[in-house]
Amino acid sequence: MxxxxxxxxxxxxxxxxxVKRYIPSENPKKTFFTEERGLWAWLTTVDHKKIGLxxxxxxxxxxxxxxxxxxxxxxxxxxxxxxxxxxxxxxxxFTLHGAIMVFFxxxxxxxxxxxxxxxxxxxxxxxxxxxxxxxASLYIYIIGAIFxxxxxxxxxxxxxxxxxxxxSTESTSSVIWVTMGVFILGFSSILTGTNFIATIxxxxxxxxxxxxxxxxxxxxxxxxxxxxxxxxxxxxxLLLLTMERFLGVGIFDPSLGGDPVLYQHFFWFYxxxxxxxxxxxxxxxxSEVITTFSKKHIFGYWAIALSSLAIAFIxxxxxxHHMFTSGQSAVATTVFSFLTFLVGIPTGIKILNWVxxxxxxxxxxxxxMVYVFVFLFLFSIGGFTGIMLGALSxxxxxHDTYYVVAHFHYVMMGGTLIALLAGLHYWWPKMTGxxxxxFQAKIGAALxxxxxxxxxxxxxxxxxxxxxxxxxxxxxxxxxxxxxSTIGSYxxxxxxxxxxxxxxxxxxxxxxxxxxxxxxxGLEWQSTSPPDLHNFDHTPVVINGPYDxxxxxxxxxxxxxxxxxxxx
Amino acid sequence: MANHSTSHxxxxxxxxxxxxxxxxxxxxxxxxxxxxxxxFFGGLFCAxxxxxxxxxxxxxxxxxxxxxxxxxxxxxxxxGSSLTVAMAIRSAQKNQMKGLKINLLITIALAxxxxxxxxxxxxxxxxxxxxxxxxxTYEGLDHPQANVFFGxxxxxxxxxxxxxxxxxxxxxxxxxRARKGEFSSEYYTxxxxxxxxxxxxxxxxxxxxxxxxxxx
Numbered sequence: 001m002x003x004x005x006x007x008x009x010x011x012x013x014x015x016x017x018x019v020k021r022y023i024p025s026e027n028p029k030k031t032f033f034t035e036e037r038g039l040w041a042w043l044t045t046v047d048h049k050k051i052g053l054x055x056x057x058x059x060x061x062x063x064x065x066x067x068x069x070x071x072x073x074x075x076x077x078x079x080x081x082x083x084x085x086x087x088x089x090x091x092x093x094f095t096l097h098g099a100i101m102v103f104f105x106x107x108x109x110x111x112x113x114x115x116x117x118x119x120x121x122x123x124x125x126x127x128x129x130x131x132x133x134x135x136a137s138l139y140i141y142i143i144g145a146i147f148x149x150x151x152x153x154x155x156x157x158x159x160x161x162x163x164x165x166x167x168s169t170e171s172t173s174s175v176i177w178v179t180m181g182v183f184i185l186g187f188s189s190i191l192t193g194t195n196f197i198a199t200i201x202x203x204x205x206x207x208x209x210x211x212x213x214x215x216x217x218x219x220x221x222x223x224x225x226x227x228x229x230x231x232x233x234x235x236x237x238l239l240l241l242t243m244e245r246f247l248g249v250g251i252f253d254p255s256l257g258g259d260p261v262l263y264q265h266f267f268w269f270y271x272x273x274x275x276x277x278x279x280x281x282x283x284x285x286x287s288e289v290i291t292t293f294s295k296k297h298i299f300g301y302w303a304i305a306l307s308s309l310a311i312a313f314i315x316x317x318x319x320x321h322h323m324f325t326s327g328q329s330a331v332a333t334t335v336f337s338f339l340t341f342l343v344g345i346p347t348g349i350k351i352l353n354w355v356x357x358x359x360x361x362x363x364x365x366x367x368x369m370v371y372v373f374v375f376l377f378l379f380s381i382g383g384f385t386g387i388m389l390g391a392l393s394x395x396x397x398x399h400d401t402y403y404v405v406a407h408f409h410y411v412m413m414g415g416t417l418i419a420l421l422a423g424l425h426y427w428w429p430k431m432t433g434x435x436x437x438x439f440q441a442k443i444g445a446a447l448x449x450x451x452x453x454x455x456x457x458x459x460x461x462x463x464x465x466x467x468x469x470x471x472x473x474x475x476x477x478x479x480x481x482x483x484x485s486t487i488g489s490y491x492x493x494x495x496x497x498x499x500x501x502x503x504x505x506x507x508x509x510x511x512x513x514x515x516x517x518x519x520x521x522g523l524e525w526q527s528t529s530p531p532d533l534h535n536f537d538h539t540p541v542v543i544n545g546p547y548d549x550x551x552x553x554x555x556x557x558x559x560x561x562x563x564x565x566x567x568x
Numbered sequence: 569m570a571n572h573s574t575s576h577x578x579x580x581x582x583x584x585x586x587x588x589x590x591x592x593x594x595x596x597x598x599x600x601x602x603x604x605x606x607x608f609f610g611g612l613f614c615a616x617x618x619x620x621x622x623x624x625x626x627x628x629x630x631x632x633x634x635x636x637x638x639x640x641x642x643x644x645x646x647x648g649s650s651l652t653v654a655m656a657i658r659s660a661q662k663n664q665m666k667g668l669k670i671n672l673l674i675t676i677a678l679a680x681x682x683x684x685x686x687x688x689x690x691x692x693x694x695x696x697x698x699x700x701x702x703x704x705t706y707e708g709l710d711h712p713q714a715n716v717f718f719g720x721x722x723x724x725x726x727x728x729x730x731x732x733x734x735x736x737x738x739x740x741x742x743x744x745r746a747r748k749g750e751f752s753s754e755y756y757t758x759x760x761x762x763x764x765x766x767x768x769x770x771x772x773x774x775x776x777x778x779x780x781x782x783x784x
Contacts, residue, residue, distance in 0.1 A: 008585075126583035129593045194600045202593040203583070228604045236611035240723065248702030249719040251615055256701065257713030262618060266611055534582075 004543050004558065006207030017206060018561040019541045021554050024515040028528035031433065035533040046131035047533060051138055052116030053431065058141065059109050066100040067496065069093050074455075074489040077482045080474050087472045091158040092173070094470055098161030103182050104145060106416055107274060110281035111227075112137070112192050114423045115220050117431060119196060121524035121531065122214045124205025124540035129198035137191040140184055147181030150174070160470065162271070165252040165263040169244050176245055179238045186231045186238075189277075193227030196220055205523075206560070207542035214522060214546040215304050219284025222308035226273045226280070226315065234270035237263065261326050268319035276315040278412060280308055282419030283350055286372055289426050290354050292520040293369035294361025297547045300353040307346035314343050321390055325399050333392060340390035347383055351376065366518070367441040371422035374449050378414025382407060385460065400470075403463025406456045414452060421448070421499070428503065429513030433530045436506040440498065447495030454488025519553075522546050526557050579755040591757050598761040602768050605731075609772055612724050616779060619716050629709055630717035631783035633698070635689060639781040642685050643773065649678035650770040653739070653763045660756035668751065668759070672743040675766070679736045686729055693718075724776055731769045738762045 007014045032049050036042075042050055073093050076083045085093070120128055128134050151157055151174035159168045159175060168175050200213075200221050213221075241263070243249045250256025252263040283304075291298050298304060320328060320336030328336075354376065363369070385407040388394050398404060429435055458481035463469075467478050474482065516525040523546065527536050538559030544551050577587060584590040620627050652675045659667030697705035700722040704715040742762050745751065751759060 128583075130597060131581070131583065133597075190601075190604055194597055194604070197600050198593050198597040201596055202589060228600055229607055232604045232608035233611045236608050236727075239727075240611075240615070243700070243723065247700045249723065250701045250715055251619075251719055251723075256719075257619075257623070257716040258719075259618070259622075262615065266614075269611075 002558075004207065004541055006541060006543060007209065008204075008206040015206075017541055019558040020561040021557050022526075022536075022538050022559045023557060024526060024528045026514050026528075027512075028433075028530075028532065030532045031528065031530040032533045033530055044135075046127065046135050048116050048120050048128050048131065048134060049431075049531065049535075051134050052113055052118075054138055055108060055116060055141070056113040058138075058145070059105055059113050062100050062104040062145070063109075066097050066105055067493065069097040069100070071489055071493055073097060074486040076472070077474075078486050080476055080479055080482075082473075088158065090472045091470075092156040095157045095160050096152065099148070099157065099178060099182070101412075102161055102274070102278075103185055104141075104148070106278040106412055107185075107189055108141060108192070109278075109420050110285065110416065110423065111196070111220055111223055111277075112141070112188070114285070114420070114427060115196065115281060116192070118427060118524055119199065119217065119220055120203070121527065121535050122217055122522060122546075123199065123203055123208060124523055124536065124542065125199060125203040126534045126536075128195045129203055130195050133191050134195055137188040137195070140188040140191070144181045144183075144185030144188065147177050147184060151177035151181065162267060163238075163241060164267075165241065165244070165260045166254070168241060169253060176242055179241055183235055183238045183242075186235045189227050190231050193224035193231070196224040197228065200224075205540045205542060208523075211301075212542060212545050213305070214284075215287035215298065215301070215308075216281075216284035218305040219280050219282075219287070219308050222312040223277055223280045225309075226277050226312050229316070230270045230273035230277070233266060234274075237266040237270065240266075261323065261328070264323050264326055265319065268322045269316075272319040272322065273312075273315045275408075275411070276311055278416045279419075280311060282375070282416045282423075283308060285419045285423035285426070286354060286375055288520075288522065289368045289372050289422050290357050291547045291549070292426070292518050292522070293364045293366055293372070294358055295364070295519070295549050296357060296361035297545070297549060298353070299356035299359070300349070301545070301547070303349050304353050307349045310346040311343060314339065314346070318343060321395075324392060324395050337390055337392045337395075341387060344383065344387050351380060351383075364518075366425075367436075367438060367445060368422045368426035368518075370442060370445045371418055371425065374445060375415065375418045375422060378410055378418060378449075378452065382410030382412075382414050385410065398463060400468055401463035402459040402467045402469055405469045406459035406463060409456050409459075414456075418448075421445075424503075426518070427524075428506070429517050430524060430529050430531070432507060432510075433513055434506045434510030435513040435517065436510060437502050440502040444495050444498040444502070447491055447498060451488050451491030451493075451495050455485050455492055456488070458482075458484045458488075521549055521551075521553075521556050523556070577754070579750075579757075587755065591760075594757045594761055595764070598764050602764065605768055609724075609727070612720070612727065613775075613779075616720050616724070619720060623711070623713055623716065626709075626711045626713060626717055627783050629711060630714060630721075631781060633693075633696075633709065634721075634781045635692070636781050638685050638689055639777050642682050643777045645678050645682050645685070646770045646773050649675045649682070650767055652678065653766045657756065657759055657763050660751050660759045661753055663753040665746065665749070665751070669743060669746050672739055672746060676736055676739050676743070679732055679739070683729065683732060683736075686725065721780055724780065728769070728772055728776060731772070735762075735766050735769050738765065 002019055003016050004019045005014050005016045032047055036045060042054065045051065076085050076090055116134065120126065154177065155172065155174040157175065157178045158173045159171050163175065163179060200217060240249065240251055244252055248256065251258045252260050254260060287298060287304055318336060318340045320332055321340045324333050389398060389404060389407055425441060462478045462481040467474060513529050515527065515529050523540060523542065526540065536559065541558045541560060543558065544555055580587050580590050652671045656668050656671035656675065659671055698718055699705065700719050701715055704718060739762060742759055745758065
């Protein structure tokens, strides 16, 4: 029994608590799996862990769907002329691949799936601030998905995932169903963001001050702010687009006095911050994993924490770089180009701080750490090519070519998705209580790394030589690049299948994972694996930072000693 | 924590330490949601600014078609309802349950008055043939893009009216809960945050009225 002087989040004033050490059980009798059982209990649960896992399942399903579409697209591109699908079908496939991967996979993937599971645990809270709203956000996501399926089953969609006017107001495909689906989906994103902001502000365990927040929380905080500020603009844009189709309101239609470029401004005012909504949570995961497997304090805690907020801020000022060739004024393009370069600064700060964290660390090359290295490599390429696209003169040449396609796949897939895989492998033992096969996991990571580069590196080359994106046919000189790319995508597909295989197998016959298999100092690891329904069977008290690896483990397992004596 | 929840008052959810924490959290959540609402309307206001800059003379002409008198009445009605919802919260804080219920009912009544007046305004426009976009047939305005103003008018007032309707639903729900005796000076969080929402609905109208009706 000891005492600790810390400040609870609700009051902010320092208070002395009686604390004692709670060592998590290595073989828990009660877990959130066993405490509420049955399908109905899952569907009506307000437990953030179950909701997170249901999100993970939904996101995986959509990733499979979007991935199959991608493989079909790549197969079609094996030959310069038609290979096996019609040109119209091809248009629908690339539109749906983009829309599904952006709105149904990347945006909700890290915050709503992994974030939901981990965020309250890292804060030492029993749940998110508004648990019922959290469940509602999942159902809203599913309703949005149903709308999209109705579109798939009826006329499909051929506008590209950006729904640019005027084509989107004229196309005979099911634009309304998909835009309404995405509109509804937006509410799910807003609710998650609102929930996280309130949780981070108000539900931190005693002792977790802003300077002791895990960097994953900082990243999710920046993401939530962007979700709350940007998503409503997408909502009103899609509502206007729908009204344009129903009533011909004319706001985006030049024949009625409107302006189609205004649509692009509105759309990218959301969708550029949305790029950071997708990548910033990935940054959070990298910070967690890299410290755990270097057994070392993060280098530049505040630099990494605040650079997330800086990215969130600058991210709102760069949307115009999507319209360099849309007839924007020369002054505006110059300003947007300059602001775009600015985003490189906080991002570069992060990369350099992560690399500096490795220095003199005791590095353990477990699978999550392997993914961190894959991330650093691929994301840096994605980032640097982004700077080239932000440069005005280069962009006029590269606009709408495969160079852009390769760039955003390096950022979104090489960044967000690889970070998601790092996080999934990192928290898998915590979520399921089971350990996957380490050797197979490393093979999987290698396949993904090789397959990814083989798919997208050739696209940089052919893009810079003038191969336009979204084209169904191409001239013979690009054949070798397209074929390499397609073979790469198959390797990538095999890699993902392998991951699905060994993760599923670990659920059946995996070894039991201990409460803290990686020896992390993070609060979420100081509970059982899997945790019980309320995450901890005590109120955690935090006296150290989350990356204080130089301090002994017992200082990280403290909790209120006698809850009854405390005033509630 | 199991031993924690046993001493909780019934209105405090299991994951909060105490009533104050729950109240603060709910209030913060609502403020965040209101920021999101402002951005939602912000898109429309942005469209308004763009087209007003493009067609300044159209906006002046078209504003004359709107009925300033009834717009002003509606402004007074909504500001009045903001006052009564604030008085409802005050009643809850002072544990005056009768005052709470009466003020909620007056707020609902004023909101309905607003919607009825709005309905008459719309009906009058439709009679003249002032429909949104493609369906616009009115010939009293000598401007080729006259429909643009009314496209924005219908979007802004329509989305706002939708918020009023949702507000009526919410306040009615709060009233039903007040009738069941769920609130007291100890616990009135839903009254407070619904009030916050209602003030925003009011505030947006205060911007819409001069922007649409009072253009000189």
